[in-house]
Amino acid sequence: MNINKKAKILISMIINPLFLLIYFITWYNLYKLCMYGKSNVNIMILSLCIIFLIVWFIIYLYKVLKDKNEVEILVKEKEQKYELENKILKYDVHMINEKTKKESILKSVWSYLAIFILVGTTLFYGAEIYSSAVKYNGKLSWFLEELFNKKTVDFTHNNIYDDGVEGILSDIREKVDMPEDLYMSKNFVVNFKEDGTITSFDTFLYGNDEKKQLKSFLISYDYEKSNNITIYLNGDVNDDYSKDKSLDPFIETMKVVNLKNDVNKWPGEDKYEVSYSGKRNFEYSQEGIEYIDSNGNMKNDKYVSSNMTGYIVSLYIPGKESEYCPIRYNMVRDLENISEGLNVNYQSDEGLEKYFLSDDEGYELLITGSSLGSRSYSLYGTYNGGETWNIINEDPFNGDMGTADGMTFINEKLGFLSLSKSGGEYGVLYKTGDGGNSYTKVEIPTRNISLINGKCYNPFVFPKIPYEENGVLYLTVGQGSMGDYNNGVVGLYESKDYGETWEFVREMNEER
Template sequence: MLIFYNEYKYIKFSTKKLWGVSGNMNNNEHITKKGLITSIAGYLIFILVYWVAFYELNNLCRFGRLHNNLTVFFGCMIFFLAWFIILLINRIKKRANEPQKSEDSNELYSHYKAISTIITIIAISLITIFYGVKIYHSAINYNGKLSWILGDLKNKKTVKLEQDNIYENGIEGIFTDINKKVAMPEKLYISNSFSINFDSNGKITSFDTYLYGKTSKNVLESFLISYDSKKSRNIIIYLNGHVNADYSDDKLLEPLLKTMKVIPLKKTVSNWPEKQFGIIYYGKRSFGYNSSGIVNIDSKGNTNSDVKAISEIIGYTVSVFVPGKENKYTPVRYNLIDGLDNLNLSEPPKENSDKKISKKTNNSTDEFYLSELIGYRLEVTGAAAGSRAYSLNLTSDGGVTWKTINEDPFSGNIGTAAGVVFLNDKLGFLCLSHSGGSNGQLYRTDDGGVSFKKVDFPSLNVTLANGKTYNPFDLPGMPFEKDGVFSVLIGQGADGDYNGGSKALYQSQDQGKTWNFIKEASQN
């Protein structure tokens, strides 16, 4: 009985000690409880604001939206600063002025404050890890706004355009300014085209091109170059983007520079009562037997506009034109005829030849000619960090004039053009590659390019030695037709090494709407 009585007294004493109960709470105990509640509430508020700050930071890294996210994020930063200042002031006051609490009260307060602190640290750690992983993911290529910003910091260069008069400095003035900050290979190739706009005084208003070449150490370098005087006086250069580098002499930049040195540019545009003019160069290209606007010019500037189309006209042609008014003013197309092997003296074709041209001189990954007159071209409309947006253009006169038939054939997706082919005037295919040519998608049209749909291929999964499965075939080539059956080879892209770089052969019986896997084909 004495033992139970002692136990009861012990429990009663402990309860009083824990809650400060001795009939009535003294003032110190009230202060302790009030401070404890305030402290816990403060921790909860801190955790909430910390979560909001990381939530907004994650959205900022993924989507940008500076106006919305930055306002809330900076509000959270101000809260943390105020929290730190208030905490510092309270610590100083407590040491100087706070009366000593009873031993029991201090022990109770410290106990619960320690628990609150541990819970707060755990919550902050979980929030940090959860959103830290998301923010890291947004820094990986193409996964968020942060990846574009980091890509720009690494690969984007800006150079002020000092030599901005094309009459006085020519195109070489542009490269003189660029080379002040960016070292470019001596031998350069154009990926698509080189286009320049300028006004009647010769001031360059904009230009755009994508160049590549090898350094002295045989390393591929690419340069996506653009300039718009309405936005900035700086030339913007993106380095190390994906480019289909075939090093074709048909795409050399040097003929443009040589031709621009001798053509009478100011005299040419003075014949047109306009304020804006343009120059465009695609490398060596074919105009078929259409001699409209063709002017042969030699290295001394002597010209001959009386060009007879006794053979297919092929050359490194530099076109001078009025943007948007090509139908009103026939562009002048200068062919430098000496030093560039710029004339093709092949025999004219036999009459009544209506076969599709499967590989014309200027057919490439972004241009295709269905006949001597009908051609399709993917034109760059926007660029960012090595990826581009395109429109689909059509020519019905062998490349003399072009019109846009689809402003966004890839439905908002960006990348690098990896192929264009039309099997007739209605049915065609486009391919857009991503991630440096690691993968891509095929798009199909059956209305002449007015609309496109993404082509779906049945996934072909292979099993690795570790038991994992994946589909290595993710970069489609261009479909071809034989005896009514459509076939396409799907490769592994730049990052593929499965089975010696083999490809998957797919075939279609309904003109490319649906596809079936046939077999795995060797790389060759």
């Protein structure tokens, strides 16, 4: 059978009114399924429609195969008919039946109309189904979300006494790549039995992977529903990367606390709970505070001579907090110097910049004032790993205000500070050669770029923190929040005289 014959059979079948009706009903119910999810009626109708379409296709194949077998007979009959007609030389075109012509016109009109209905139905409901696949628009989007972003992992490290929080993360990392540095968008809450068996937990974590791309993890577990941990990847998250929400203090605290010993103070309860919210504040008269150092040594001090601020891990019995006072663990460096550590190390919840040259020697910027979104700072230093801090420079920016954007020390004398101005539109770099006692502005050569109108401008206005490689200092200077030159490239500068003078090297992408 030739292709034209097959096409005619196919067209005659798809423009059939019954086929069009079933085709429309199929698309409609498929759309309802994708947008709103399945219902018994919807599934039944869709199943019947699919069966009909399959039968219709089988009929099409049958007709094609049947016509193929009969083609030789038809050819012979047409040849005989042709010979017979050739014997009749007279042919009157006026004998054409007008009724046949009208039927042919109506058939053509219906064919075009049917094809229009077919294409229109496909495009309209195809677009609607596509819309249902867009995030949060319909049931299909949630199905795809689970298909591509839902992971389940076996929960084997399920005893909080033996495995702590690290056990949970260890099981997850068996199947899911997670960044080392994680932050919380939601509190981390763990429920467990008296013997330490974890019964449920949930949290929302995020962090940057090795390519500096944001990754998020909505994590939950409930032993009554499943033996597996459920993780949803790549959800929308408020990624402010606040140090106050770092997960590390929770992990480190859980390594050293004797949770089982404290749970034994409240025997016979059905459920116990540990929660971590990041950095928190408590009044100094708050009961239940337990200070703990990295060796697991503990000290109870109900009346610290300062408000307590720290990365608090709380242990309590859910619903019985008024009956049993929660225990709140606060890890500190020195149990004998709690008050001083609190007064200095936790003066500011934000805007804090720290840099340690060694385990003992470090520097810290603290906010001393603010006005219209800009801040002033003081520089502190420590020589005993942060046990005590002493002021080095009351005003390292020499009266200038903004937002501290970074700090580094190349050695004990040479260091740099970066100050963001006007909401990040530009920045200023400061240099010290005497260990932070005094700072001066760094002069960076301008890089003049020609515009179409003949004028020039310098796109590189936001200096970052310098770094050292093989005795040479390098500095990247960005374009600030308003820059749009050459797809956001930065300027690379170098200094061979310890930051006294700088020379432009080249343009480069921001990652070095």
